[in-house]
Amino acid sequence: MKRTQRRALGLAATLSVAALVTATVTASAGTESVSQDGEGYYQVSLEGNRSLSQLKATGADITRATSGGAEVATDSRGAQELRDRGYQVTYRSSLYAPVPKQATRAAAGTYYGGYHTVAAHEAHNAKVAADHPTLAKVHDIGDSYLKTTGKGGHDIQAVCITESADKACSLSTAGKPKMVLMGQIHAREVSTGELAYRWIDELTTSADPEIVQLRKTRELWVIPIANPDGVDKVASRPDRPISQRKNMNYTSADEAKCGGTSAFRQAGVDLNRNSDLAWDPNEGTACGQTFPGVKAASEPETQAVQGFLAKVYPDKKDDDYKAAVKPGASGVFLTLHAYGNYVIHPYSFTNTTKAPDAAALKTLGKKMTAFNKYRLGTAGETVGYTAPGGTDDWAYGRLGVAGYTFEVGGSSGTCGGFFPAYSCMDGFWEKNRGAFIAAAQGAADPYGQKG
Ligand SMILES: [Zn+2]
Structure with missing residues (x-):
């Protein structure tokens, strides 16, 4: 043309x-x-x-x-x-997808047709632990930015599910192999917290023999909302959620300086650019969506998540990110994002340094994509851009944990983008339930899987 x-x-x-x-x-x-x-x-x-x-x-x-x-x-x-x-x-x-008018204010604790607010997630976590005292335990793994500054905010919660949770789930490397699933580190990626919510229900109530076996043999940790301050912001406009991706640390620039808040310009720090592996100060400016913060792991949410992962996973990696994992490495980590229908394995910070265990990471990744049919690869091979300072790179590069990013949902239509209609959740769950189970099964020996 x-x-x-x-x-x-x-x-x-x-x-x-x-x-x-x-x-x-x-x-x-x-x-x-x-x-x-x-x-x-x-x-x-x-x-x-x-x-x-x-x-x-x-x-x-x-x-x-x-x-x-x-x-x-x-x-x-x-x-x-x-x-x-x-x-x-x-x-x-x-x-935005069209939201039926009667659904927008349907149930208390929901927004945008049914997505759960942070308060509703917290009530859900508490109820699950109360209903299943030997199966589930809730831990506070650290404070959100607003909580650290006395402006409201939240504890960041991690739910641990396993048989005899009352004796296990002790925030230590001891015991069963660990699988951690995390949602909504990017607040506006609303389907991801919802998948975490359903995963908690599945793990605590299902009689499926595969799930029963996982409860016996794994510690299954779920952080449904890694960025609760951001999710409060998203849900504060229930019919047309605010496009807040980052946390609510406005020290470097506030909304006035950024000219409002939208997908165009927004205050806060991108928590998935803030981890201290390959942190890049040039990743974005203060009002940009990928602002990495003023230094690596500057944000309380990052410190909470990194601190938690370092407590539950045995460290099986030299600090040199170019080194392969050591023998005996265990554990799988999933961080849920939207969108694009991808399963992404390390490294995401670079297109030039291949993860030394890339082949094994692909073998386990294929067991997940066999269920959700997403495309598997590094960030460069999938989304087409690099993402330095991401949580999955950190888990693999620092601890030797098999870390993956799921990008949930397509790129267009009612079930695409950051704000799919709530009616899309059943489809997302059906696709990903098997992938989550495959990840949990792989946690005992993630690098020893047979293709
Ligand atoms: Zn994301």
Whole structure:
């Protein structure tokens, strides 16, 4: 296609978005399928000598590399800023799925059609432990940023499930091999906390022989909400959740400085860029979605999660991240994210250094993707960008734990993106239940799996 034709198409798309946005404002306050500020997914074409890293340097929230460019989550202002810099930007779809009006305020403790609030997760954790005292135990593994500063906030909770939990689940490396599943370190990735919630219910109530066996032979830890302050922010606008990805540490820049809060510009620290393995100060600016913080592991949430993982997993790795894991390594760690339908294994911080145990990580990963049918690979092989300072790289690179990122859900449609309709949860659960079980089964000998 000629450049002028493409320009014309881009302009047409821009105009049609403007028309849609106006229509929503004037005619339809109910369905909110296109938000007033144009928050949505946009295609940015990279032509000539423009690169992904140049686009990243603008602070754009790149959600994935696409053929001919990248997809970014932004709003009308962000799209215009990119156009002013000479990028060709085309609106693709809204951030939000239509939410039935009666469902938005249906059950107490839920938002956006059924997703559980932080308070509801905490009540659920407490009830599970009370209902199953020999099977489940709740630990407080540290404080959220707001709690450390006396501005509300939360304890970060980890639920441990195993037979004789009253005697086990002691936050130590002793005992059964460990599987840890973590949700919502990125607050707006709302399906992930919900999958953790269902996994807790499955592990504590199912009579499926595979689950019974796991309760006998594994310690199954679940951190449903790793970023509770961020999730409070997301859920504070129940019909059209706020696109808060990061934590609520506004020291480096607050909302006024960032010009509001949206997928375009947002205050806080990206907790999945803050771990102290391959932490990169150049990963993002204070209002960008991948701001890594002022130093490695600066955030209380990061310290809580790293501290917890170091307590429960035996350390089977030299500090040199290029070294292979030592014999006897055990444990699997899953961090749930959205979106793209990927299972990602280390390393994610680089495209050039291969994890020394990459082949074994792929073998175990395939046992998971046999169930969810997601694409398996490193970040470079899947999402197409690198992610230094991520939790899964840290678990593998520092402790020798087989760490994986799940990117739940597709990239478009009602069940795609950061805010899938709540009705999509049954499908996500059906796909991933078997993958979680496979991960737990692999925890005894993650690097010794047969293909
Ligand atoms: Zn994420």
